[in-house]
Amino acid sequence: MPPLRIAIVGTRGIPANYGGFETFAQELSVRLVRRGHEVTVYCRRHYCQSGRKEFQGVRLAVLPAIRHKYLDTVSHTGLSILHSMFCPFDIVLVCNAANAPFCFLPRGLGRKVVLNVDGLERNRKKWNFLARLHYRASERLACLLPTEVVTDARVIQTYFQERYGQASTMIPYGSDITLRPPGPVLARLGLSGRDYYLYVSRLEPENNAHLVIRLFEGLRTDRKLLVVGDAPYGQPYIARLKETADRRILFPGAIYGEGYEELVSNTYCYIHATEVGGTHPALVENMFAGNLVWCLNTPENAEVLGETGLLFPGDAPERALELLQTVEDEPERWSGLPAAARERARAAYSWDAVVQAYLDLFHK
Numbered sequence: 001m002p003p004l005r006i007a008i009v010g011t012r013g014i015p016a017n018y019g020g021f022e023t024f025a026q027e028l029s030v031r032l033v034r035r036g037h038e039v040t041v042y043c044r045r046h047y048c049q050s051g052r053k054e055f056q057g058v059r060l061a062v063l064p065a066i067r068h069k070y071l072d073t074v075s076h077t078g079l080s081i082l083h084s085m086f087c088p089f090d091i092v093l094v095c096n097a098a099n100a101p102f103c104f105l106p107r108g109l110g111r112k113v114v115l116n117v118d119g120l121e122r123n124r125k126k127w128n129f130l131a132r133l134h135y136r137a138s139e140r141l142a143c144l145l146p147t148e149v150v151t152d153a154r155v156i157q158t159y160f161q162e163r164y165g166q167a168s169t170m171i172p173y174g175s176d177i178t179l180r181p182p183g184p185v186l187a188r189l190g191l192s193g194r195d196y197y198l199y200v201s202r203l204e205p206e207n208n209a210h211l212v213i214r215l216f217e218g219l220r221t222d223r224k225l226l227v228v229g230d231a232p233y234g235q236p237y238i239a240r241l242k243e244t245a246d247r248r249i250l251f252p253g254a255i256y257g258e259g260y261e262e263l264v265s266n267t268y269c270y271i272h273a274t275e276v277g278g279t280h281p282a283l284v285e286n287m288f289a290g291n292l293v294w295c296l297n298t299p300e301n302a303e304v305l306g307e308t309g310l311l312f313p314g315d316a317p318e319r320a321l322e323l324l325q326t327v328e329d330e331p332e333r334w335s336g337l338p339a340a341a342r343e344r345a346r347a348a349y350s351w352d353a354v355v356q357a358y359l360d361l362f363h364k
Helices: 020-034 072-084 096-109 129-142 154-164 185-187 210-219 235-241 258-267 280-286 299-305 317-329 338-348 349-361
Strands: 005-009 037-044 058-063 089-095 112-116 148-151 196-200 224-228 249-253 269-272 292-298 310-312
Touching: 005 020, 005 072, 005 096, 020 058, 020 089, 020 210, 020 280, 020 349, 037 072, 037 249, 072 235, 089 096, 089 299, 096 112, 096 129, 112 317, 112 349, 129 154, 129 196, 148 154, 154 299, 185 258, 196 210, 196 258, 210 224, 210 235, 210 249, 210 317, 224 258, 280 292, 280 338, 280 349, 292 317, 299 310, 310 317, 317 338
Parallel strands: 005 037, 005 089, 037 058, 089 112, 112 148, 196 224, 196 269, 224 249, 269 292, 292 310
Antiparallel strands: none
């Protein structure tokens, strides 16, 4: 197949230093370049290093955005789409259903536009009424304006099919993580291998850090809990999380790159509690690392984890804590799950397979 000229729009940019879409943009773009394609990732100026124009062969188009909770994404995407119309791209990959209204512009020039809708973002508790209304309208526009729609979980694919009659291509999130021994990050936190539980997410209400903290406060253990993450517009919520009196609970902030891999590689148990979205990066990465996973039971999380981890009910805290206590007191009971999780992640969530699926879609 001939090489393609591809634009990736709608993320904060690369190198990844925020969340799942940014990691997705980095992993996909770098691998596409290695296969001989020309890729440009549009980046927000306040998230990227000043003056940087390239990352591992990927071109960076750095543009401004309105730094506001409700305008950051759409203002940058609108400007990025306008910029892309003056560039000879074959494919424009747009991330986030909120950006669906912009898809008609490149299509009007005959470009092929692929929209990755992510999860059901309108369900996030951080959004006000108008933001949720925008997301709901964008779901409908996602069925009309792009050339193709991509969903990253069967649950989301089924939702679009049943609610809107919209067929989509399901391509999951990938996983690939380098296992690292205890190093400088754990040393700074006063920890060693397997003496902590790990929670990783943007610290926003729908990711349920407050629930994890409340349950951990009732756990009988000498191990620590690392609550890793941050959120640009979530400081009041984060401040409430830090009001816990449990000194076993640590808040090291957001950690990326090798430091993040160090934490994932040496945890006793990974805790996952998101309730909105499709395939979550941190869940897949911890499965890939061969960690025992204690996970909030939602349809999306259950789809990814299968029977290779422990699903706890969010509406029954006593049962959830009882299950978590068995992780602490009866590790041999769950000893077969980490290897099964690793095998499932490598078989179903390989980045190489994800990249090939996108290439197949692009060429089609």
